[in-house]
Amino acid sequence: MLRSNTCxxxxxxxxxxxxxxxxxxxxxxxxxxxxFIDLRDRYGMTQIKFDPEINKEAxxxxxxxxxxxxxxxxxxxxxxxxxxxxxxxxxxxxxxxVTELNVLSKSKTPPFSLxxxxxxxxxxxxxxxxxxxxxxxxxxxxxxxxxxEMIRDIRAYFHERGFREVQTxxxxxxxxxxxxxxxxxxxxxxxKFYALPQAPQQFKQLLMVAxxxxxxxIAPCFRDEDPRMDRHYGxxxxxxxxxxxxxxxxxxxxxxxxxxxxxxxYSEKKVMQTPFPRVPWKEAMTKYGSDKPDLxxxxxxMPISDLVKDCDFSVFSDAVKKEGAVHALKIEGGAKFSxxxxxxxxxxxxxxxAKGLAYISIKGNGELSSPIVKFLGDxxxxxxxxTVDGKNGDLIFFGADDWRTVCKVLGAVRDECGKRLGxxxxxKAAWLWVTDFPMYDYSEIEEGKIDFAHNPFSMPQGGLxxxxxxxxxxxxxxxxxxxxNGYELTSGAIRNHxxxxxxxxxxxxGYSKEEVDEKFGAMIRAFEYGAPPHGGNAPGxxxxxxxxxxxxxxxxxxxFPKDGQGRDVMMDSPSxxxxxxxxxxxxxxxx
RNA sequence: GGACCCGUGGUGUAGCUGGUUAACACGUCUCCCUGUCACGGAGAAGAUCGCCGGUUCGAGUCCGGUCGGGUCCGCCA
Numbered sequence: 108m109l110r111s112n113t114c115x116x117x118x119x120x121x122x123x124x125x126x127x128x129x130x131x132x133x134x135x136x137x138x139x140x141x142x143f144i145d146l147r148d149r150y151g152m153t154q155i156k157f158d159p160e161i162n163k164e165a166x167x168x169x170x171x172x173x174x175x176x177x178x179x180x181x182x183x184x185x186x187x188x189x190x191x192x193x194x195x196x197x198x199x200x201x202x203x204x205v206t207e208l209n210v211l212s213k214s215k216t217p218p219f220s221l222x223x224x225x226x227x228x229x230x231x232x233x234x235x236x237x238x239x240x241x242x243x244x245x246x247x248x249x250x251x252x253x254x255x256e257m258i259r260d261i262r263a264y265f266h267e268r269g270f271r272e273v274q275t276x277x278x279x280x281x282x283x284x285x286x287x288x289x290x291x292x293x294x295x296x297x298x299k300f301y302a303l304p305q306a307p308q309q310f311k312q313l314l315m316v317a318x319x320x321x322x323x324x325i326a327p328c329f330r331d332e333d334p335r336m337d338r339h340y341g342x343x344x345x346x347x348x349x350x351x352x353x354x355x356x357x358x359x360x361x362x363x364x365x366x367x368x369x370x371x372x373y374s375e376k377k378v379m380q381t382p383f384p385r386v387p388w389k390e391a392m393t394k395y396g397s398d399k400p401d402l403x404x405x406x407x408x409m410p411i412s413d414l415v416k417d418c419d420f421s422v423f424s425d426a427v428k429k430e431g432a433v434h435a436l437k438i439e440g441g442a443k444f445s446x447x448x449x450x451x452x453x454x455x456x457x458x459x460x461a462k463g464l465a466y467i468s469i470k471g472n473g474e475l476s477s478p479i480v481k482f483l484g485d486x487x488x489x490x491x492x493x494t495v496d497g498k499n500g501d502l503i504f505f506g507a508d509d510w511r512t513v514c515k516v517l518g519a520v521r522d523e524c525g526k527r528l529g530x531x532x533x534x535k536a537a538w539l540w541v542t543d544f545p546m547y548d549y550s551e552i553e554e555g556k557i558d559f560a561h562n563p564f565s566m567p568q569g570g571l572x573x574x575x576x577x578x579x580x581x582x583x584x585x586x587x588x589x590x591x592n593g594y595e596l597t598s599g600a601i602r603n604h605x606x607x608x609x610x611x612x613x614x615x616x617g618y619s620k621e622e623v624d625e626k627f628g629a630m631i632r633a634f635e636y637g638a639p640p641h642g643g644n645a646p647g648x649x650x651x652x653x654x655x656x657x658x659x660x661x662x663x664x665x666x667f668p669k670d671g672q673g674r675d676v677m678m679d680s681p682s683x684x685x686x687x688x689x690x691x692x693x694x695x696x697x698x
Numbered sequence: 699g700g701a702c703c704c705g706u707g708g709u710g711u712a713g714c715u716g717g718u719u720a721a722c723a724c725g726u727c728u729c730c731c732u733g734u735c736a737c738g739g740a741g742a743a744g745a746u747c748g749c750c751g752g753u754u755c756g757a758g759u760c761c762g763g764u765c766g767g768g769u770c771c772g773c774c775a
Contacts, residue, residue: 671769
């Protein structure tokens with residue numbers, strides 16, 4: 108061993124011991140006589156001292172040391188003179204009196220400073236290029252630790268409960284739904300491609316048919332969509348899990364305790380409510396204007412269509428007549444918003460599709476300030492305020508449009524008000540399940556066409572009978588999302604395990620039997636040979652880490668992240684390949 | 699595909715309505731310093747202000763273009 112101890116562990120108890128430490132030069136303080144060096148490794152920092160009276164040779168060698176050199180120092184642990192102890196360091200009561208110094212590795216002057224108090228952060232491009240240096244910082248070491256321990260805990264949790272981790276293929280096939288696939292050309296079959304899996308969805312369902320019963324995997328997932336600050340380009344990890352012979356509540360009961368543990372162990376947040384509230388999708392959309400509401404604060408939205416359907420304010424009455432809706436959002440304490448706040452909230456709501464943002468502000472003295480009271484009339488205004496239980500100091504916003512737009516707009520306003528009023532408490536984690544998602548929705552691409560709202564593999568509520576008798580838009584799926592503090596962390600479902608029902612669900616969305624056979628042949632065939640009812644979900648590990656820690660950059664989550672344009676500037680990928688490789692794959696570029 | 703913002707020594711920034719030696723902090727280098735811990739002191743090097751063009755007597759500053767970077771929208775459960 109090149110060291111007897113790490114740089115983070117020696118204390119007063121160790122005084123007198125002969126030790127060897129190894130690590131990086133964090134900072135050097137040269138007093139001409141004495142030279143102090145903070146020696147740093149993953150575990151911490153220890154001050155090592157070079158005294159010419161103790162070892163002249165080591166002292167003169169130490170004059171040449173520079174930042175980020177890698178050293179081995181042998182010497183004795185000594186107690187610092189009492190008034191010289193550093194209470195900010197775990198090892199601050201001792202130092203090492205060095206008798207022998209070995210330079211294990213020199214360093215060029217680093218392109219940016221690792222001394223966080225002294226230097227401002229260099230820009231992302233340079234830090235990513237030298238990620239191996241940036242990762243030496245305690246903050247990023249901490250990220251690596253949390254990520255590692257969290258994944259270890261997740262594995263232990265599932266193993267204790269009889270789950271089996273199975274690695275599913277990375278070279279898989281293109282899946283027709285969702286994001287853009289990563290394609291991998293096949294050398295043996297020119298013109299054909301593998302696709303990297305967007306999720307192991309089909310494989311895990313096949314594992315259920317295979318009798319694995321309880322499966323999980325820390326699964327790499329691949330999607331070729333444009334990068335964003337909060338989403339890693341190309342690849343990310345999910346805690347993928349699936350169980351046989353279960354109902355929705357069984358999945359919840361497995362997932363909830365784990366999420367509580369992970370939240371409270373790996374963040375400062377306290378979980379607000381257990382069991383997590385179950386909020387049906389329709390209710391979430393109406394009450395919070397979102398399918399991923401932030402429940403750290405109240406601010407419930409209330410439909411008032413009936414109240415205003417015949418009123419003189421045509422914006423409201425017309426919306427109701429056109430089969431739309433009018434909703435009211437009461438913001439407690441919102442009357443203190445300035446003109447500028449209101450203008451910005453109006454801009455936000457227009458951005459979400461509203462034509463405007465009507466409001467009634469109830470001043471502290473009960474006086475109303477509102478551009479619409481004069482149209483509503485005093486009586487109706489009063490009635491509305493009573494309905495939403497408006498008090499002095501409150502502000503009531505209104506949305507009048509088609510139902511979906513009203514929900515979306517007031518949801519965005521609600522969220523922004525919560526932020527502006529400081530209600531997004533970083534010490535709280537408001538988990539909930541959003542349940543009963545619709546199975547179908549109008550297609551966003553083709554006017555009038557019906558398409559899957561979310562996952563086509565979910566079991567429709569009511570099964571075959573519902574598919575045959577109900578309006579598709581009224582059919583709900585046994586599908587649920589897992590939400591924390593306004594972020595969707597996972598979505599999952601009880602799956603459709605019946606070939607008959609599956610053909611029917613796809614038929615409603617416009618897929619023929621032949622198309623289904625072609626695209627999901629393996630699964631349909633498998634379901635013909637005895638498929639257990641099953642379900643599961645797949646929380647994003649990265650997303651979970653970000654949400655519970657309020658981290659907001661992929662840089663904080665990955666050891667080696669891509670940059671804002673999907674490149675790895677350290678490894679220089681993507682890069683060109685040898686023409687011979689292309690030839691072998693039968694790939695030729697035109698142009 | 700679209701919108702907005704930013705390019706000034708190694709790093710982070712300043713540089714007002716155009717005016718001649720481009721400033722500051724950290725870092726680097728040299729010298730001094732035996733109790734510092736963001737050590738201190740003295741000094742030095744280091745930038746044709748991303749690039750091209752235009753306006754002007756004069757451009758880091760104004761205008762146009764271009765390249766590079768960042769964020770957002772679209773997209774992504």
